[in-house]
Amino acid sequence: MNLLEIQRRMAEDVRRPLTPDFEMQQETESGASTKELAASYIAPNALLTSFERLEIYNRQYWFRLIDAVSDDFPALNAMLGAKRFNSLVPAYIRENPSTSWTLRDLSSKLPEWLTRHPEFTGKRHLLAIDIARLEWAYVEAYDRKKIAPLGAEDIQELGPDARIALQPHIQLLELRYPVDELVMAVHRAAPETDIVSNAAMAKKQRNRIPLPPMRRTPIFLAVHRFDDQVYYRRVECEAYRMLSALRNGSSISDAIEIAFSGSDFAEAHLAMKVQEYFTHAAQLGWFCRALELQS
Incomplete structure (x- = not known):
């Protein structure tokens, strides 16, 4: 050979x-x-x-x-x-x-x-x-990367037909179980250097980590990075729909309509919820300009 x-x-x-x-x-x-x-x-x-x-x-x-x-x-x-x-x-x-x-x-x-x-x-x-x-x-x-975020004042200047994007690092999840509790329990219980299996290499027997009980309870999560740390934030179903619609390219007004379609919120309560969702997301730096995402 x-x-x-x-x-x-x-x-x-x-x-x-x-x-x-x-x-x-x-x-x-x-x-x-x-x-x-x-x-x-x-x-x-x-x-x-x-x-x-x-x-x-x-x-x-x-x-x-x-x-x-x-x-x-x-x-x-x-x-x-x-x-x-x-x-x-x-x-x-x-x-x-x-x-x-x-x-x-x-x-x-x-x-x-x-x-x-x-x-x-x-x-x-x-x-x-x-x-x-x-x-x-x-x-x-x-x-995933982070783009210069839009502040609350930037968003207030946008019209209802404007399009904004979500930071590339944000992951939106619809889950059947509250597994954020389980995942965090594992990370709290195991040192960072000891959370891999390594069973194939060393065949070590480790003590089982006590896990919280899991009952089927749908949750919506936004997984995001802040100051180089990853966080899990539970969001309401309507917030999840709104953020997902914005990520998919919907205008602000269309995203809000998608989020609350079929809901029985009173108009005043709906306006309060929209303000709450946008305020929290802006404070966490979740929004960025759609054009910057494409560049």
């Missing part, structure tokens, strides 16, 4: 999924012996065979990917337990392998992927999806 062929051979062998016991597979998909393949381009040493030397790279490649995903979903890990979670993550990665130079985006498809794989979540499937959605929203809120 020339150098390019060796590189391609090793890349394929290193990326091959591990066994359920986190060991290198004995055979390839075509039935070839991985021991023979390893011996064809890796020399043994006094301590390790060619297969064992290759297995080190194979395992470390997968452990790094597993840890990258685990880092993003500590609450999902805590809710499902180590056994289920450490079966879920490799299965997800096998279907959604890393295709980017950065591991930041590796977890991006997990919430949607989880909806199609109830076998990993059992009876708490919908709860698990809500947790995954919120934890990925945390990543997005932390990483």
